[in-house]
Amino acid sequence: xxxxxxxxxxxxxxxxxxxxxxxxxxxxxxxxxxxxxxxxxxxxxxxxxxxxxxxxxxxxxxxxxxxxxxxxxxxxxxxxxxxxxxxxxxxxxxxxxxxxxxxxxxxxxxxxxxxxxxxxxxxxxxxxxxxxxxxxxxxxxxxxxxxxxxxxxxxxxxxxxxxxxxxx
Numbered sequence: 542x543x544x545x546x547x548x549x550x551x552x553x554x555x556x557x558x559x560x561x562x563x564x565x566x567x568x569x570x571x572x573x574x575x576x577x578x579x580x581x582x583x584x585x586x587x588x589x590x591x592x593x594x595x596x597x598x599x600x601x602x603x604x605x606x607x608x609x610x611x612x613x614x615x616x617x618x619x620x621x622x623x624x625x626x627x628x629x630x631x632x633x634x635x636x637x638x639x640x641x642x643x644x645x646x647x648x649x650x651x652x653x654x655x656x657x658x659x660x661x662x663x664x665x666x667x668x669x670x671x672x673x674x675x676x677x678x679x680x681x682x683x684x685x686x687x688x689x690x691x692x693x694x695x696x697x698x699x700x701x702x703x704x705x706x707x708x709x
Contacts, residue, residue: 542566546695548637556623556635567609567623578609640692655680
């Protein structure tokens with residue numbers, strides 16, 4: 542199990558909350574919807590959440606009620622908030638979000654020029670539609686393969702600025 546918070550699209554998101562001599566780890570998979578909460582290395586909560594934007598895991602440590610809450614915006618943006626609370630009072634909130642790489646004006650312009658050249662050439666040489674579409678697909682594929690990958694960051698946010706307070 543990881544000692545620090547980390548996220549990958551294939552392996553899921555780990556949120557690590559050191560708590561005195563103990564560590565609470567929250568893990569969630571965006572693919573399967575499975576969520577697990579560990580106290581040190583012991584599983585204390587597990588549930589599947591495929592369609593809800595908010596899920597809460599309740600458990601107890603030495604008779605004290607704790608909860609871990611996962612919140613997300615939806616399936617089209619990678620924005621996952623994980624909060625740890627003791628007896629309803631927030632302790633710490635971590636936010637994993639995808640930093641999108643911006644498309645530079647130069648790359649956009651070059652793609653438009655390539656598309657225009659393909660369109661004009663296809664018209665001039667009377668190319669079949671399947672060849673034109675194939676050439677445009679090559680331009681789109683080249684654009685996607687040569688861009689910088691999106692980065693996913695995990696940052697701590699003040700509890701009052703959480704997703705639920707901002708309605709992001």
